[in-house]
Amino acid sequence: MxxxxxxxxxxxxxxxxxxxxxxxxxxxxxxxxxxxxxxxxxxxxxxxxxxxxxxxxxxxxxxxxxxxxxxxxxxxxxxxxxxxxxxxxxxxxxxxxxxxxxxxxxxxxTRQRDGVVLICGSGTNGYGVNAAGEEVQIGGFGYEFGDFGGGADLAVEVFRTVVRSWEGREKPTSLTPLTLDALRFSSVEEMFHRFLDEGRRAPHTLAKLLFQAAPVDEAARKILERQGMELGKVASAVIQKLNMGNDAFDVVLAGSVLTRGEREYVVPYIESQVLAAAPNGRLRILxxxxxxxxxxxxxxxxxxxxxxxxxxxxxxxxxxxxxxxxxxxx
The missing domain is CATH 3.30.420.40 (ATPase, nucleotide binding domain)
Incomplete structure (x- = not known):
């Protein structure tokens, strides 16, 4: 054997x-x-x-x-x-x-050799291979190289949303008490100065607070919507580059941002773009x-x-x- x-x-x-x-x-x-x-x-x-x-x-x-x-x-x-x-x-x-x-x-x-995958964990990545075996990768190299999202970027969005709300540039947000509790600060002012003085960066674990806040918080939902839209653009670009618009295939969703239970805040924005690019595409959770x-x-x-x-x-x-x-x- x-x-x-x-x-x-x-x-x-x-x-x-x-x-x-x-x-x-x-x-x-x-x-x-x-x-x-x-x-x-x-x-x-x-x-x-x-x-x-x-x-x-x-x-x-x-x-x-x-x-x-x-x-x-x-x-x-x-x-x-x-x-x-x-x-x-x-x-x-x-x-x-x-x-x-x-x-x-x-x-x-997927149970096919062709398909598309979207990764959204600590960062993001996209890849596809068509029935002819042609491949393309889009993303995976960070914000400077065109990506948006994953735990690292989403954590920054949480942190800056809390800061902007404290400064009055944004509405009050339920991300504020969640973030202060997670980072163990009593006020945004204290957090703001400590992070500046100590050269600290927002820990990627703040990203999960978006899902906790999303049911009641518009700011959290908008960040997650942007994540979904950006991933949908990746999938659409892969599909177009590989001429898969008329094919039937799976778009595999992988990484913790996409495989959590609260997928309704991200996945619908991916699905709408996938179906526009390839009506026979099917989303599947890894x-x-x-x-x-x-x-x-x-x-x-x-x-x-x-x-x-x-x-x-x-x-x-x-x-x-x-x-x-x-x-x-x-």
Missing amino acids: NYYLGVDGGGSKTLAVVADGTGRIAGKGMGGCGNHQLGASRAEASIRQAVEEALGQAGLGREHIACASFGLAGADREADFRILRPMIGAMGFKKHHIACDTVIAMRAG DLEPAAGAVLIAMDDSGVVPGTAVYEQLQQELAVKERNMEWALD
């Missing part, structure tokens, strides 16, 4: 899984940070640790792996792949595939570990067409058990 290795290397942890052709998981392994941009040697050690643990648990050697697929945070540009190709190549698999972790998130969220997508890509690259039973087996073994409050994809 052939086996497939799927690796999800993120900024905080790395997960490796070995699956057989039925989707049954034979072994799992964990490592630390798998993003080479945060330290190449550290990432390599983390990835190797996860891989060795997964192989060891499965009782298999590299020779048993038909294809190894690595979805790695930071694998965005050719400059990144010049570092990653020799790193992954040295791990000794007869066949391997390297992609951004955004790519495996998309594959984990409910599998991205490592499952890496396994599926390994199967794809081996010429295997996963059947319904494979997807159902992976769903049983690698379903996301719970949504945490971390504002990151990892």
Whole structure:
């Protein structure tokens, strides 16, 4: 029987899984940070640790792996792949595939090889691949390079909204008491001066306050609406660049901002733009570990067409058990 290795290397942890052709998981392994941009040697050690643990648990050697697929945070540009190709190549698999972790998130969220994914966790990212195999990535490099949103930007919006309200430039907002409580200040004035004096920045955890305030607060709803509109623009741009307007495919939503229970404040603004660009597009919440997508890509690259039973087996073994409050994809 052939086996497939799927690796999800993120900024905080790395997960490796070995699956057989039925989707049954034979072994799992964990490592630390798998993003080479945060330290190449550290990432390599983390990835190797996860891989060795997964192989060891499965009782298999590299020779048993038909294809190894690595979805790695930071694998965005050719400059990144010049570092990653020799790193992954040295791990000794007869066949391997390297992609951004955004790519495996998309594959984990759909039962097709083509589709679109929107990431909104600590930051934002968008990616798509059409039926012809053409790919495009939009975003992932921060506000200066055209992005808006994710936990980091949304936290800044919360903080500045509270400051503007205190100064009288905006209406009173329920974000004020929530923020003061979260940061443990008794007044906005105290918070304002402490942040300036100490060179502090708004912690990304403030982003979750938007969802707490949204039911009663217009300012919070407007920020979340902007997030949805911006992500909708990303999806529309991907669809247009890949000429997918007449295709039927899934738009996979991943990252904590999009997978929380209070999706009604963001997702409708994405959906309206997706349907305008591609009437047959369908929004789906990612409910599998991205490592499952890496396994599926390994199967794809081996010429295997996963059947319904494979997807159902992976769903049983690698379903996301719970949504945490971390504002990151990892």
